Amino acid sequence: QQPVQSPQAVILREGEDAVINCSSSKALYSVHWYRQKHGEAPVFLMILLKGGEQKGHEKISASFNEKKQQSSLYLTASQLSYSGTYFCGTWDNYGQNFVFGPGTRLSVLP
Amino acid sequence: KAGVTQTPRYLIKTRGQQVTLSCSPISGHRSVSWYQQTPGQGLQFLFEYFSETQRNKGNFPGRFSGRQFSNSRSEMNVSTLELGDSALYLCASSLGLAGVDETQYFGPGTRLLVL
Numbered sequence: 001q002q003p004v005q006s007p008q009a010v011i012l013r014e015g016e017d018a019v020i021n022c023s024s025s026k027a028l029y030s031v032h033w034y035r036q037k038h039g040e041a042p043v044f045l046m047i048l049l050k051g052g053e054q055k056g057h058e059k060i061s062a063s064f065n066e067k068k069q070q071s072s073l074y075l076t077a078s079q080l081s082y083s084g085t086y087f088c089g090t091w092d093n094y095g096q097n098f099v100f101g102p103g104t105r106l107s108v109l110p
Numbered sequence: 111k112a113g114v115t116q117t118p119r120y121l122i123k124t125r126g127q128q129v130t131l132s133c134s135p136i137s138g139h140r141s142v143s144w145y146q147q148t149p150g151q152g153l154q155f156l157f158e159y160f161s162e163t164q165r166n167k168g169n170f171p172g173r174f175s176g177r178q179f180s181n182s183r184s185e186m187n188v189s190t191l192e193l194g195d196s197a198l199y200l201c202a203s204s205l206g207l208a209g210v211d212e213t214q215y216f217g218p219g220t221r222l223l224v225l
Contacts, residue, residue, distance in 0.1 A: 002152075007164035030176060030211060041114075042153070049211055095165060096166045100144070100153035 001025055003088055005101040012078050012108050020104045022088030023070040030090060031064055031071035036103075037084040045086075046073070075106070083108045112137065114203050114217035122223045128189040131220045134181050135203030141165075143214060144176060147198040156199075159184050160207045174200035188222075196224045 003024045010018055022031060030049045034042040047073055048064035061074045075082055089100040115134045121130050135142050143166075144156040155168035159178035176186045182203075188195055195207050202214035 032214075034216075041218050044213050044215065047211055047213065053179075089153075097168050098155040098166075100145075100155075102152050 001092065002099050003031075003090055003101040005086075005088060005104050007104060009105040010107070013029070013091070013104070014080060014108055014110055015077055016108075018075045018078060018106060020071060020073040020075070020086050020088075022072070022101055024070070024090060026092065028064070028066065028069050028090055028091070031062075032089045033060075033062060033071075033073050034087045034089065034100075035082075035084045036087065042087060046088070078106075079106045080108050080110065082106060114201060114215055116201055116217040116220050118200075118220060119218065120223075122225065123191050125191055125193060127191050128187065129191060129222060131186045131188075131199055131201075131222075133184045133186070133201035133217060135144050135201075135204075136215055139194045139215075140176060140182055141204040141207055141212070142182065143204070144184070144186050145200045145202065146170075147219070147224050148196075153191050153200075154181070156186070158207075165207060173175050190224060191224045196222060198222075206218035 003022050006021045007105045032047050033045040036042040046062050085103040085105050087100045087103045092099045117132045141160045143158040145153050147153045158166040162178045173189045178184045198219045200216050200219045202216045204212045204214045
């Protein structure tokens with residue numbers, strides 16, 4: 001089942017902060033975050049693992065709440081380059097199918 | 111190190127035809143996964159190949175198939191094309207079997223238009 005992301009879209013000014021949430025109705029063992037700019041391929045940002053381990057981006061932080069089956073991506077002091085669509089993804093069906101959320105469109109304005 | 115490459119970048123086909131897309135992973139990566147991206151359905155997992163074997167498969171009909179060669183390069187084939195197959199097809203490579211903690215690196219994609 002596809003993860004749910006919120007908000008669907010957000011508009012910020014440079015320097016402002018944003019939080020993007022990803023939740024699932026099924027148990028999460030890890031959450032992967034990607035950013036895709038228009039016309040480009042998704043780019044890896046971060047993996048959050050059960051137990052708290054994180055792998056990824058220096059300037060972006062995230063949390064993973066196993067009990068709530070939810071992950072949040074924190075973008076602080078946003079820059080113009082942060083604009084794009086953010087996807088969370090997770091393995092479903094016992095690791096047989098990687099499922100992406102619908103995406104959150106982030107626009108950072110000068 | 112060169113990134114993931116996909117060929118061709120753009121393709122136009124007609125209904126009923128078949129198409130083969132190619133993906134070359136990052137050097138040293140042994141896993142290749144394929145995804146379909148459309149405005150309506152978003153990013154959907156097709157399948158993953160590791161060491162020339164299909165390891166995982168998403169919910170797509172049998173018209174979608176793939177293979178992987180000994181040098182880890184992968185091809186995806188779609189037979190009897192339908193209008194709904196128009197999409198951006200992305201491949202992603204990872205060092206090991208794509209899993210809970212394995213990072214996937216995406217190629218630029220092949221944009222397929224079915225007329």
